[in-house]
Each structure stands twice: as C-alpha cells, then as structure tokens.
Amino acid sequence: MIWxxxxxxxATLTMFSFVPQIFRxxxxxxxxxxxxxxxxxxxxxxxxxxxxxxARRDPxxxxxNLVTLITLTTLIFLYFKYKSLKQGVCR
Amino acid sequence: MIWxxxxxxxATLTMFSFVPQIFRxxxxxxxxxxxxxxxxxxxxxxxxxxxxxxARRDPxxxxxNLVTLITLTTLIFLYFKYKSLKQGVCR
Numbered sequence: 001m002i003w004x005x006x007x008x009x010x011a012t013l014t015m016f017s018f019v020p021q022i023f024r025x026x027x028x029x030x031x032x033x034x035x036x037x038x039x040x041x042x043x044x045x046x047x048x049x050x051x052x053x054x055a056r057r058d059p060x061x062x063x064x065n066l067v068t069l070i071t072l073t074t075l076i077f078l079y080f081k082y083k084s085l086k087q088g089v090c091r
Numbered sequence: 092m093i094w095x096x097x098x099x100x101x102a103t104l105t106m107f108s109f110v111p112q113i114f115r116x117x118x119x120x121x122x123x124x125x126x127x128x129x130x131x132x133x134x135x136x137x138x139x140x141x142x143x144x145x146a147r148r149d150p151x152x153x154x155x156n157l158v159t160l161i162t163l164t165t166l167i168f169l170y171f172k173y174k175s176l177k178q179g180v181c182r
Contacts, residue, residue: 003146010143013136020128033124037111045104052101055094058147 004060011064018071022078031082039079043072095151102155109162113169122173130170134163 025031046065053061116122137156144152 003143006139006146007143010136010139013132013139015136017129017133017136020132021126024126024129025124028124030124033116033119033121035112035115038108038115041104041111042108045101045108048097048101048104052094052098052151055097056149060143061152 007060011060015064015067016071018068018075022071022075025075025078025082029082029085031079034075034079036076036079039072039076043069043076046072098151102151106155106158107162109159109166113162113166116166116169116173120173120176122170125166125170127167127170130163130167134160134167137163 021034025034046069049065050062050069053059053063053065112125116125137160140156141153141160144150144154144156
C-alpha cells in the first residue's frame, strides 16, 4: 500500500514534469537551448515503457508514461513552431 | 523474455535521454530556454521511481531511474553554471 502511494507520487511528478517546460516555451517563444534529440529519444523510450507497463500489468507505469508522452508530443510541436522564430534572449 | 528486452530498450532510451541535452548545453553554454522546474520536478520523481523499483523488486526500473538521476544532476549543475553567463544565440 505504501509502495503504491510512492509509485503514485513518483508517477505524478514525472508525468507532469514537462508541463513547466511547456509553459516556459509558451512564454518565451524560444526553444533554442532545448535539445530535440532528447525530446524524440525520450518519447520513443516512454512509448516502450507503456508497452512494458501493459506486459507487467502495472497500471501506474502505463498511465504515467502515457501522460508523459502526451506532454512530450506537445513540447515537440512547440519546438518546431518556435524553432523557426529564432528568438531568444536578444529580443 | 520479450518484455524484458522491451523494458531494457525502454530503459536504455530514457535513462540516456538527457545526454544529448547535456552535450547541447556544453556546446552552446546557454540554458536560457531550459526550465529548471522541469529538471527539479523530474529529479524528485525519478528518485521516487527508484524507491518504487526496489519495492517492486524490479531492477530495470531501479537502474533506469538511477542513471536518469545522475544525468539530471549533471544537467542541473550545468544549468546553474551557464545560467549566470546569460549567453545564447547572440554571441
């Protein structure tokens, strides 16, 4: 029971971890320092964790990675939207 | 067996996912667009996932999150090192 709680807190923290990055990118409209390789590599990994979660019949792993994948997809969209703007600290 | 392989690939992808971000930050010496909240929130979550991995006796979850935590700690160090430089695309 205590482990389920710890797993749930872990899942909540990690699955929403890219929300602050999304808000920062929306505010600054600048993504020059963000690595697109990191975003794509993490998305691929998270997708495989989802499959692993299904195999292990572990709903926490599955849901946590599903939400992470959604936020990462949002961030990848913002990356390509703002990348062309080439804006940053120099505005 | 197949699920162990999928879990291992998932773990490899995610645990090294911040390595490209580390190299990008080292190259540009600029971290203005990186969200520190994301880095700290993810680190806290990953630490709890490690504990969860121990509880579930799942070495893949434990090791994957241990390596992620090490890379995140490196990135947080670089963030505070380069943040004060205020450099970026305008050099």
